[in-house]
Amino acid sequence: MSEWQPKILAILCNWCSYAGADLAGVSRMQYPPNIRVVRVPCSGRVDPLFIMKSLQSGFDGVLVSGCHPGDCHYISGNYVARRKFAVLKPLLEFIGIEPNRVQFSWISAGEGERFATVVTKITEDVRKLGPSTRLVKKL
Amino acid sequence: MNVVNDLRKTIKKLLAEKKIDLFVGWEKGSLPMAATPIFITNEDEADRIVFDITCGNNLSVYFTKDKKQFADKKVGIAVKGCDARSVVLNILEKQIDRANVVMVGVPCHGVLDKKKVLAKTDGREVLELIDGGDTVTLKGNGYELSSDRSEILSSSCLSCIYPDAQEYDIFVGEPRGEVPNENRLKEIKEFEAMSTSEKWASTRAEYEKCIRCYACRNVCPSCYCNVCFVDQNDPAWIGNTCDFTDSMVFHIIRNLHVAGRCVECGACERACPMDINLLLLNRKVAMEVKDRFGDVAGLDINGKPAMVDFREDEKQDFIMG
Amino acid sequence: MNMVRLDKQKLNDFIRELSAEYSVYAPGKTNGKTEFIPVESSDEIDFNSHVTDMFPKGIFFPPAEVLFEYDEDGVREAQTSHRPIAVWGMRSCDARSLVMLDRVFGSAIQMPDNKNFQDPYWKEKYDNSLIFGIACNEPLSTCFCNWLGGGPHNRDGMDVFVVDAGDVYLMEPLSDKGIEIINSSSCLTNATGKDEALAVKLASDAESMMTAPLDTGGLGEKLTAIYDEPIWSEISAKCVNCGACTFSCPTCHCFDVQDEGKGKKGKRVRIWDSCMFPIFTMEASGHNPRALSSERVRQRIMHKYSYYPENYGENLCTGCGRCVMVCPVNLDIREVLKRIIAYKEQVI
């Protein structure tokens, strides 16, 4: 059997982070192939339920990324998102979900390199943690 | 007893002067450990009102439940500190019109937690409970014992700093003022000190008990969505079986839905038939909300619930570097 | 058959004997709550429990039960290799509740086209079970079994009736299965006349401890008569429509069926449901025949004290008092019944 590879869901906002990922691609930057991308209009669209659902369905990690504060296409979407994440992350850590499973970042459309770095980092973080087990629903 | 008498007089007066159509308070319940909600429309019934250690229900729940039975009525309501915050929160969220509610504050010295009482009596049935202030007397078949009030109080009361209504129209009795409570976060800090695996083991042991009766959701004044996310079936976000991960996700998301809106009244924890320590997570979230955004739910009637608000320069230590 | 004695010292041996053939369940403590748990020795039994906090019905009708599994190859019955179940220490109210549930799940509903529907999952477990009931010597203040045709020493639904008589258990087999197990056990001795007299005394003592019964005769007709009256919104005013009462009730048996699957593999599961929830009757079109809280509370009361008795001749309530204990707003079903009986019909 081949070696276990982390499977990470990346939820990216359309205007910045997704474009950042695009830039990383056209610039032929190397980053681990462990992410599966879901594009959302804005990081404010990300319901914490999406994150929980991903963990439940077996993703080893979740990355949510939006525009830098101040740069939101919808003016304030990422500010509201930030409050949600600011509460969600400590709560998950509090109940005993490994801190690095769920991570948040801001990546602009021009930051292809940063995108590659962030993906590399979360992949390595999750690889260190090993396969996710705690919230995974077994059928 | 004076408080109860004054409360009854106040209600009679409000009803007599037609300032309210209906008053929501507590009356003696059928069990010694539980007062029960009562809706009063005529003055004579006011004498059934009680207020003591058994009055745990957060009555503002009746403003928001699906029946909306208070619609278009002027309602008087007896409020402890936490209940008042619930009412304020519901006012901020446009569920209640401030002009239609008369808040009658009562000085709260905490309400009991049935499971703590039963731990005191070794599970023996309590047939009579006498609220003597600092000590509470418990009587049953072949025993009588007294307990320090603090030993049987609900965990929400032990961590309470606002026992009085901060927003009220009438206050009956002496307000207690803010209670400095240094040990308020002790339980949370202790929990946080554990390793990730220990935390998980502990969380899992608690939440595995959940039978998904939704008593926690239904007694919560902040939970009033027309269709709760667990009840949606297209898409069905969460499985309805007693699968642990489903229950856990339900509770995590419920916690987030009441983030910045939870007044830590503890109604959920007292309602839980499985004795899950639900409030621990709520309090952790409330602590984060206070630390990060400086907000306490339902305290400021001119405020804005934390999760629909933001400041540009907030701490964002959790964002990847 | 006459009573036999089981020395309490020998209970463990007796449980072991039973374990040879049966999975033995008895009241035990998990996470501070008493419920029926599988036991292998008497040490695990919680003797102080009165009515267990939770679900005696769960042994035979689990909170979540797989109806079938499916994959690419089709649909398969879930693998069930249950050993027969023996239950030690089931209170009179709970044993009676099984009889009530058996009428719904176990008895054949004869359809006009000669099909009959029995619940195979219930039958497999219940039909092969052995129930050791235990008499209540000290009923609780929340108990009202005597209102509903039961009593602290009622024997309905038991294979063996057991009385706790101090140092010994007095046992009286009531069914063929019960007689067989009593005859085959080496832990038992014959009871004396004194023992039997003690059992009778304990029964009458227990009964005298109960609150005076409410006459529930004619309740069904009364409920039908007041079906459309405003009393229901008064009764339901403080109900917050959680499911604590229905989930803790030994006779509530409504269930929901849900599929859980991923890709081509999955299972269909039945789970406890509650008529207190609005979605219980919510139709896909958005129409809900029981949209109001008062309608749902009425359904619960009607089902227990009118509909079920109409179909099966007995109330669907054993008076165990669990719903009284767990209700977060102290909506006491005894108060509700008293109120209904005292209610004067309004002529409309």
Added chain:
Amino acid sequence: MANPYIPLQMKVQRIETEDPDRTLRTYDLTFLNESEKEAFRYLPGQFCEISILGKGESPFGIASSPTEPDYLRFTVNRTGSVTNDIHYLRNGDIVGMRGPLGNWYPVEDMKGMNVLIVGGGFAFTTLRSLLIYLLDSRDDYMDITVIYGARNPDLFIYKDEIATWKQRDDIQFHVTIDKLVDGWTEKTGFVPTVTQEVAPSPDNTMAIVCGPPIMIKYTLPVLTELGFPDERIYTSLERRMKCGIGKCGRCNIGSKYICIDGPVFSMAELKKIPETV
């Protein structure tokens, strides 16, 4: 004893879209297994639970007649999560089916009698089954009158068949729409009103009513007014349903369960039930 919770597997043989909005589709299902087909016996008015594995199951009235042995027909309105998935089915797909469930229209009692069929919208399914059944032994029955209403001409189901029925001289077939639209030459008006107009004779007549609740509610009094006794008015009811076999406890009206005591009830039976239809 067969496990009543386990669905049989059936194959989608034919799909037909009934209306321009494509919310109503008719499915013909065939058994995969010949012996299951042989064992499946039903009468008009009964229903089946159709399963989409992983999604759930929903009850549907059988629209085919026992006299059409080659397939089972169901017409599905796309409203909820299961019906939505049913609408994604293609020819050759496999679905689960449990049934037949429930009771049926009193076809034996109708012999030698006139029959009045009153239907509305896409609830015409089991009425189609009944009508085909009656027509296939036409000599056993006397006059057959059908009143079928829909909101607009597009929302009739089985339009081709309606056209052929209308041409037959051994049945009277009235169609009506709620509000007149251009080009409509038939009756206009709500079903209860049209029933009043048509005024079928109650003498030796059995009335079968099936449609949306609001139609049933207003049609039953019309029939009573026309002189139909309660024992000769039958209607088919619906509630949210899960198990279909009288166990899960949600489809009750009063002490009766729609799934086992119904779905077909006589007006006389309904009058004894406190819960209103």
